[in-house]
Amino acid sequence: MLYMRMLLSLAVSLYTSRIVLNTLGVQDFGIYNVVGGFVSMLGFLNSSMSSATQRFLSFEIGRNDSFQFARVFSMSVSIHIFIGVIILILAESVGLWFVNVHLTIPPERLSAANWVYHFSVIAFIVGVISVPYNSVIIAHERMNVFAWVSIVEVSLKLLIVFMLLWFGFDKLKLYAVLVFVVSLIIRFIYSIYCNRNFPESKFRLFWDKPLFITLISYAGWSLWGSAAGVLYSQGVNVLLNIFFGPAINAARGIAYQVQGAINSFVSNFQMAMNPQIIKSYASDDIKYMHQLLFQGAKYSFFLLFALSLPIIIETEIILKLWLKIVPEYTVIFTQLVIVNILIDSISGPLMTAAQASGKIKLYQGVVGGLLLLILPLSYLFFKLGFPAESTFYISILISIIATYARLIILRNLVHINIVYFLKVVVSKIIIVCSIAIFIPLTFRIIMVESSFRFVLVGLSSITCTLCSIYFIGLNKTEKEYLFLTLQKTFNRVFSKKIIQHKS
Structure with missing residues (x-):
């Protein structure tokens, strides 16, 4: 049911993106992406503290210490409010100057760009303050909450689309205001849920210097890695704007929306696994943590690859079906971005293992430096x-190097066996990809573009991928577990239908 709700959210989100692009136009859509993206560059302050909050909350659950959990939560809220104030000061001074002086924005749209900037800043700060509440939900492994809230969020954004069509106000300005309103509503939903379901998540203002130092020192080492990740991602967006103009930002924005759509499935899977990795480390069950690492890396890639392969092969026709307007560079950007996240999907559990150890100085320094x-x-x-696409080739190469660097560092942090990881994860990934891609790619090459080819490529991609994963990617134990899980799911659904029929 979790993934069915995610599919619904995905469908509505993609439809909304199409209408927003058509309503705003390529230029305004590009302006919104580059200006909003520039605001998120300040998020490195928040990202570092976010990882610290999640780590320590999950750690306290692993230790069954609800009192310390409540103290970590309240201190985290105070710190995030302080971070929000810092972001506001930086954004409305240096950031505002940069947007008005250095970004490539047509003079007649500068006023609208400033509206986008100010409301993006406020919406971003609202998101910053929400982080501790989201971390509580993740630590308690209530992942279905995110699925339900995401449905509410995409439904509200769908309402935004219709409001853009109804009102004659400047559509870019109106869009910025409405997106802010949605972020505010979602913020209140998360906080209300936490307050009602987790008594320890009620904010209490207090001061604990040792706890503050512990959280900040951990976040301090994360700061470099977070800054590198945000700066390279949004910094490249700014460079594309300066060298190629706002239209190229529209192409990149669409590519990253596709990335976000397919990556949401893996993100939710890893989000569910991350607390287990941290808790197993906290309880000193290193063997189980290694098992989670290997399985998490492999399953993350396979799940993403199954979704991505037909999109990579038939990107052009999919974009034509999805969008009325397909900006230049969108096809190649989308393909390269998907390849990049496939590589990065392996690293998700590795990052969590490093965070679980608490010894992240070397990890963040090396990986952050590579990404930057x-x-x-x-x-x-x-x-x-x-x-313009050369930046994505650079990113792919650096991602491969960074993944291997993570393995080397984790060998010392949590005693991971690199050779075993390469054998049971990387080698199986390479073999599965090589076999799965052959038949659908052959259809793509030998057949002319048509609806029949599109359907054939899609079906063959899914079939070849699933068969390759099952027969090559999974070991005997994993196959048995998959079979039992599917059997339980089938029995549960079938029993419900029998009960409904009898009633």
């Missing part, structure tokens, strides 16, 4: 006249 290289390398390639 993407920004100057992209700038250099753009200055040398390379095309």
Whole structure:
């Protein structure tokens, strides 16, 4: 049911994106993406504290210490409010100056861009303050809450689309205001849910210097990695704007919406697994933690690959069906972004293992440094006249290097066996991909573009991928577990239908 709700959210979200692009136009859509993305560059302050909050809350649950859990939560809320104030000051001073002076925005749309900027800043700060509440839900492994709230969120954003069509006000300005209102509503939903379901999540203002230092020192080491991740991602978006104009930001925005749509399935899977990794480390069950690491990395890739393969092969026709307007570069951007997240999907459980250990100085320093290289390398390639997509090739190469660097560091942190990881995870991934892609790619090459080819490629992609994963990607124990899980699901659904029929 969780993934059915996610599919519904995905369908509504993609439809909403199409209408927003058509309503705003390529230029305004690009302006919204680059300005909103620039605001999120300040999120490195929040991202570092977010990982610290999740780690310590899950850790206290692993120790069964509800009193300390409540103290960690309240201290985290106070820190996030302080972070929100810092972001507001930076955004409305240095950030506002940069947007008005350095971004490539047509003069007649500068006023609308400022509306987008101010409301994006406020919406972002609302999101910052929501982090501790989201972390509580994750720590308690109530992942279905996110699925239900996501349905509410996409429904509200669908309402935004119709309001854009109804009102004659400047559509870019109106869109920025309405997105802010939605973020405010979602913020209250999460806080109300936490207050009603988790008594320890009620905010109490207090001061505990040792706890504050513990949280901040952990977040401090995360700060470099978070800054690198945000700066390279949104920094590249700014570089694309400066070198190629706002239309290229529209193409990148669409590519990342596709990425977000398919990656949401893996994100929810990893979100459910992350607390288990941290709790197993906290309870000193290292063997089980290693098992979660290997399975999490492999399953994350397989799940994402099954969703991604037909999209990668038939990107152009999918974008034509989805969008009325397909900005230049959107096809190649989408394909390369998906390849990149496939590589990064392996690293999710590895990141969590490093966070669980609490010894993240070397990890964040090395991985953050590698990711940050993407920004100057992209700038250099753009200055040398390379095309816009070159930044994605750079990102893919760095992601591969960063994944191996994570393994080397984790060998010392949590005693992971790199050779075993390469054998049971990476080698199986390579074999599965090589076999699964052959038949659908052959259809793509030898057949002319048509609806029949599109259906054939889609069906063959799904069939070949699932068969390859089952017969090659899974071991005997994993196959037995999958069979039992499917059997239980079938029996549960079938029994419900019998009860409904009798009644």
